Amino acid sequence: MKKIILFSFVLLGSLMSKAQSNLTLYNMKYIPQRSSVNPALTPDCRWYIGTPSLSSIDFNFNSNAVAFKEISNSLVPSAEPGKFTLDIERLGNILDYGAFVNLDVDLELINFGFKIRKSMFSFSATEKIKTRVGIPKDLLKLAFEGNGRENLGYDFNFNFGLEVLYTREFAVGYSRTLLNDKLTIGGRLKYIQGLNVINTVKNDVNFTTNEQNFGYTVSADIEVNASTPSLDSTLTPEQRISALIDNGNNGFGLDIGIQYDLTDKITLSASVLDLGVVKWENNITNIKSRNPGSSFDYNGVDIRDYIGDSVNGGAGFTALGDTLLDVFALDTSKSSFTTGLLSEFYIGANYHITDNHNVGALVYGSFNNKQFFPAVTLSWNSMFGKVLALSASYSIVRGSYTNVGVGMGLNLGVEQFYLASDNVLGVFTGDVQNMSARFGWNHVIGKKK
Helix, strand or coil: CHHHHHHHHHHHHHHHCCCCCCCCHHHCCCCHHHHHCCCCCCCCCCEEEECCCCCCEEEEEEECCCCHHHHHHCEEECCCCCCEEECHHHHHCCCECEEEEEEEEEEEEEEEEEEECCEEEEEEEEEEEEEEEEECHHHHHHHHHCCCHHHCCCEEECCCEEEEEEEEEEEEEEEEEECCCCEEEEEEEEEEEEEEEEEEEEEEEEEEECCCCCCEEEEEEEEEEEECHHHCCCCCHHHHHHHHHCCCEEEEEEEEEEEEECCCCEEEEEEEEEEEEEEECCCCEEEEECCCCCEEEECCCCHHHCCCCCCCCCHHHHHHHHHHHHHCCEEEECCCEEEECCCEEEEEEEEECCCCEEEEEEEEEEEECCEEEEEEEEEEEEEECCCEEEEEEEEEECCEEEEEEEEEEEEECCEEEEEEECCCHHHHHCCCCEEEEEEEEEEEECCCC
16 A cells, blocks of 8 residues: 555656647647547658657646646745745635546657558557546545535545556557548557556545534545556566566557548548557555445544543543544455556547648547546648648637647658647746647658649
């Protein structure tokens, strides 16, 4: 359990220093990496080769809990110079509906593709880290409002969620145009090495204050599976490095996509990514409640029973501690388990004003811990001559309305450099709930005239 708690704090600390989803990149027509969000969106060239480890570096972060401007406004200067006091009421304004923090980091090690007539083939190897942290609104409600007044009799549910998935995937992609080039279908089959995982299957901790006698009722049902060899202090440094090369946990995944020219002006597209599972068999730790769903009613102790009693004094508190330990008792085991890949989807439409200019609309979504993470994006995408491609986007991401993104592709002969971000406005306003950046360097050969 100590490993899981340690890993949780390490991750949360790094988050404060995705996940969104490459919403701008989706419509950057000349960038080969956009096929990562829809395998049917193939580049307009015959060959491309990504610079090893530099073809795509992708960072995505979004949260309703970390709005730097709100946190800054919650720090009130103290009387003593250089010190501040945190105003809980101001901070509570951004945490009314529970909190979530998502972080994705992808590093493309190898990527290349080539076209034969109407078919496109590709191969890539990518390091992927996906993190989803969910903080229940009831925990915030208790922290900011307490368990009295209107919260008497309220059933607080502290269903904290944590998902961490670190994998290495090797993907083979294929796409083909059909129906006189009006329809393109694509897919990507992926072999996946599971390197680290924390999977919260269940974390139901309930707390209720009795309206009549102000006693407490507490119950717990917890189940967490993990494989974190990189944090295992019992392993040697050599064993930890070996586990990062191949942990012996394997899986398979699938991406599918489609693009269809409805008319000469209108193009429709859709994709579903990361369908699949990883089976974890090595370096396993399973944590589960010994008495799932058991509850404990605590109505306090009568202090008069312990005054002047040196023998029995404190026995009631000891009994209380023993009962709570029984309610929250955890068993550990080492049984294999499977996890999904945190799937996501895109649905898009583009209207082509000219051959080099189009406007797009995009809907994105992902699910985690019974929560839906949506986004809607509008974009303008243009190509200026053979050298410069520009995109501009505006996104609404689960209640955040200040996401203005930009994308740029620069073609210098066979060398191609690109950069895409879904939110640059927040960097200047300080209201950064969503941050993303993807950039890379490709070698592109045989561009269509």
